[in-house]
Amino acid sequence: MEESKKINHSSCAVCKNEISNRVCLNKDGSASIGCPTVSKGEVIEEASKIYEDPEVLEFARQASIQEAECYINRKENPFVLEPTKTRIMEIYEFAEKMGYSRIGLAFCAGLMREAAIVDEIFVHHGFDVVSVMCKAGGISKDIINIKDDEKIMPGMDEVMCNPVFQAKVLNTEKTDFNVLLGLCVGHDSLFFKHADAYTTVLAVKDRVTGHNPLAAVYLSDLYYMKIKK
Numbered sequence: 001m002e003e004s005k006k007i008n009h010s011s012c013a014v015c016k017n018e019i020s021n022r023v024c025l026n027k028d029g030s031a032s033i034g035c036p037t038v039s040k041g042e043v044i045e046e047a048s049k050i051y052e053d054p055e056v057l058e059f060a061r062q063a064s065i066q067e068a069e070c071y072i073n074r075k076e077n078p079f080v081l082e083p084t085k086t087r088i089m090e091i092y093e094f095a096e097k098m099g100y101s102r103i104g105l106a107f108c109a110g111l112m113r114e115a116a117i118v119d120e121i122f123v124h125h126g127f128d129v130v131s132v133m134c135k136a137g138g139i140s141k142d143i144i145n146i147k148d149d150e151k152i153m154p155g156m157d158e159v160m161c162n163p164v165f166q167a168k169v170l171n172t173e174k175t176d177f178n179v180l181l182g183l184c185v186g187h188d189s190l191f192f193k194h195a196d197a198y199t200t201v202l203a204v205k206d207r208v209t210g211h212n213p214l215a216a217v218y219l220s221d222l223y224y225m226k227i228k229k
C-alpha cells in the first residue's frame with residue numbers, strides 16, 4: 001500500500017521507529033504517522049474502561065501472568081528472553097489459572113488425528129473436553145447456495161463446514177473456554193462471532209505448509225515471492 005493511503009490511520013505494522021524508541025513502549029520515544037498511542041486518546045480511555053469489568057479484568061490479568069510465565073530466568077540481570085512454554089502448554093496453564101473445567105474443542109476434519117491427541121492432553125490435565133468437528137451436523141453446502149463448480153469435488157454432494165453449529169453446540173454444552181484447531185479462514189471468523197465463551201487458537205490451517213502459515217511469510221522475499229507480486 002502506498003504511504004499516502006495509510007497516512008491517517010493506525011499503521012503499527014509499518015512503524016519506522018526502533019522498538020526501544022516506540023512511544024507505546026517508551027514514554028520518551030517517538031510516534032509514527034497515524035500512531036494510535038498519540039492519536040487515539042479517547043479510544044485508549046474507552047478500552048481501558050472495559051478492563052473495569054471484573055470478569056474482563058481477571059481474564060486479562062491471568063493472560064498477562066501466563067504471558068510472563070512463558071519465559072524463564074526472569075529475575076536474571078541482564079535478562080535474556082528464553083521462552084519455555086509451547087502453545088498447548090500456554091493454553092492448559094491459562095485455563096487452569098482461570099479455574100476452567102470444561103474446554104470446547106472446535107476442529108477441522110483435516111486435523112482429526114491431531115484433535116484426538118489434543119483431547120487426550122486436555123483430559124490428562126483434568127479438563128472435561130467437548131469437541132465438535134467442522135462437518136458435524138451433516139448439512140449440505142446447498143443451504144449456502146454453493147454451485148456444483150464451487151465445490152471441492154464437483155459432482156458430489158458436499159457437506160458444509162458448519163462453524164455456527166460448532167459454536168452453538170459448545171454454547172449448549174456451556175464450555176468455559178474454547179480452543180480452535182485448524183478451522184478455515186472465514187469459518188474461524190463465524191465461530192468467533194457465534195461462540196459464547198472466550199476462544200483461543202491452538203493452530204490455524206495452512207494446507208500447504210503443514211499448518212505453519214508464517215513459513216510462506218518468512219520465505220516471501222525469495223521462494224514464496226509470488227505472494228508479494
Ligand code: SF4
Binds near residue numbers: 015025
Ligand atoms: S503505537 Fe505508535 S510507536 Fe507504537 S508501534 Fe504503533 S505507530 Fe509505532
